[in-house]
Amino acid sequence: MRTEIKTILVTVDFTEKSDNAVTMAVHMAGRHKARIILFHNFINYYIIDRTGKQAVGTEKVKEGLELAERGLREIKLAVQEQNRSLRVDTIIGSNSLVSSINECITSEKVDLVLTGTSGRQSIKELFLGSASYEILTGTNSSVLLVPEKCRTYDFGKILVPVRVIENLQEKLMVSQNIAKKNNAEISLLGICSEEDANVIKEAYNSIWSALAKDTVKYSTSFILTNEKAVKISQFSKIDHADIIILNYHDENSWKSLFSENFFKQIINHTDVPLFFLKKTTEAQKAMPDESAGFDIALPSPG
Template sequence: MKDFISIKTILVTTDFTTRSDQAVKVAVHMAKRHNARVILFYNFSSFFIIDRTGRQMVGKETVDQNFAQIEASLNSIKDLLRDQYDFTNCTTVIGNDTLINSINKTIQEESVDLVITGASGKQGIKELILGSSSYQILTAANCSVMLVPEDSHQLNFKKILVPVRVLDKLHEKFDLSKLIAEKNKGTISLLGISPEQQFADIRRAYIGLRKELRKSDIEYNASFIVSNDKALEISKVSNNSEFDLIILNYQDEENWKSFFSENFLKQIINRTSVPLLFFKDPDRIKPETGAGEDLGYDITMPFPG
């Protein structure tokens, strides 16, 4: 359990496409500001064909070649980061399990604080919900996750939107928001959003956070909205202002699922180029144990004779 919010280790996924290029750039710039290290992560599932006697019939040579190519590509990115950004605090990890198992294993072994992954702004909402790797990572990674649209150009977070919509772990999310604002010399836009039935509690929490900002050296502005459609209001604000980052509390994600297909992800991810950071409370995450390794695809071949 951590006594304070910090970002010391960042894992960034790459698939060697333009979608992940921007995520890698964001990770490096964040790491330099936070004095953090970066893990370049690629997941590689190896598949073999095994006969009934247990002999591997097909696959090893191809698997070895592919692994070597991946390793070389990751090292090329490391060299580029060193030459272009003078950044050397970087290691590589090649996972060899399901994507989520590999990521969560690395999170646990390397004490990762934040996963950054690219998200395509051009994909349809059906793909985003049902199949994309970025959505899998968002929902299943055992730490906070930042989604970076491939058409995003933000490398510094000068204008940060922090919605106040749920009370659960609000101060922890707020501490993370202040940390990022301080490292970026940025401005926090505090946005209180409450349905009428929760007005008193959320308004009280919003006022408390506003008082904290007044005592700090962080520049800020604040506003409050009464609305039953939180997703729509955040979408409106994000579209009307040029924010560099939106910080949300993932714990309330279940309550957002009814909005996913219509408002929240469609408007904020698919229609804007604003990176989204979903704060996850590390004390509530229970790493999975006993997950089997994906060692190959076992097809039992007929035994000769």
């Protein structure tokens, strides 16, 4: 697994939260000397008849695609005018959102997908899911969720919770890398219930020992709780954290429909960027092609 951030894909839908995500990507790319991909997904609507796929409203589709291309060019020019050393590319996907992003992750060797989020989910998003949550759970790369109201683009304090033992060494390496690029302090937080206290304490102490041998500034804390997402969020406010780095491990995932799983709790209660570390073997498989369409093919008479 690559722990360096060399290529950042940022999703663009031309909204305020998207603009803020681009700003975050620019700041991160500057510190990491990384390439930026401005990514927009555009799906052609079609019907299927006996002659094959037929685009619905071909002129409107063409017009929409041209608007998207123009919008990406304008953002790219604006970014490069302010940051001439940055490499910025634009890509438009044409598959389902997650499938298009995963295709780009593979072809462009993307290290991090960065997407804006409006924060707390509405009732509709609670049951149907938001685009940012779909990207988080479906893409084959680490994901950084950037709240729409976030205006801190430098990470002076990095909160690193130890709540599960998966991929802790990779998480530590990513955290150290980001800390050094930001001249930041790592705030190590052990957090667990009484049931898994021994395992988590052992993992926490191993990370603590590794930090003690490094040059990165750090502080340590430990909390016993059954409400890990809520307590991490509360601690991030008290600790003035600028970013939280989390393992991609969804506790109580069966509760996701009701927004009670770890991912949705942490998103709903936290106002700072959330970095979810994924290994390739853990990442979700790309979703099947769900390009919008209506099948009006009829059976042959007789």
